[in-house]
Amino acid sequence: GQNIDQPTEMTATEGAIVQINCTYQTSGFNGLFWYQQHAGEAPTFLSYNVLDGLEEKGRFSSFLSRSKGYSYLLLKELQMKDSASYLCAVRRYSSASKIIFGSGTRLSIRP
């Protein structure tokens, strides 16, 4: 089976940096995704990591350590519009490569 853990809620200040952690336990790991979901909207893709290391994309970066079963999403220069839920998801390598989501981290940005 799969176990994906991330904090339920976080709060940060506009202009600051926040790191959202995700730990997972799965057999046949084949990639980790981060999605952003604003209230009442569908999730949208942020990043994908399949190899160890840091992937940077503008204000957002995502890190993966496969040996530790650990990832984080780093958000810099926070803006009020970054208030949303951030979902960590893992894909398994098998004949059916389904993608399973964690429960999500609700991030609130204060002025």
Add this chain to the structure above:
Amino acid sequence: GAGVSQSPSNKVTEKGKDVELRCDPISGHTALYWYRQRLGQGLEFLIYFQGNSAPDKSGLPSDRFSAERTGESVSTLTIQRTQQEDSAVYLCASSSEPGQGSGELFFGEGSRLTVL
């Protein structure tokens, strides 16, 4: 259309009735997923279709739930004898085959189901 299309966007039904939710994936996407999201919760995996392979139904919560997909096109999720606990947003997503890029998921806007 260019994106994943779901219908209906909203459905209110009475307990005990059957409902059918439809998903039209992005053309050419071989993989299709259904997820359930209760209010304030994460995405709960329901079922996964990949090409012509047998679907992975391991997330369906009970035998009242079933889903079909015609080839690599439209999918329908059917909930029989609905219960109040079935109230949620049902999200459909599609992706290209893993190995063709990241295979990221593209989500529809969801079908919000309310069972009275």
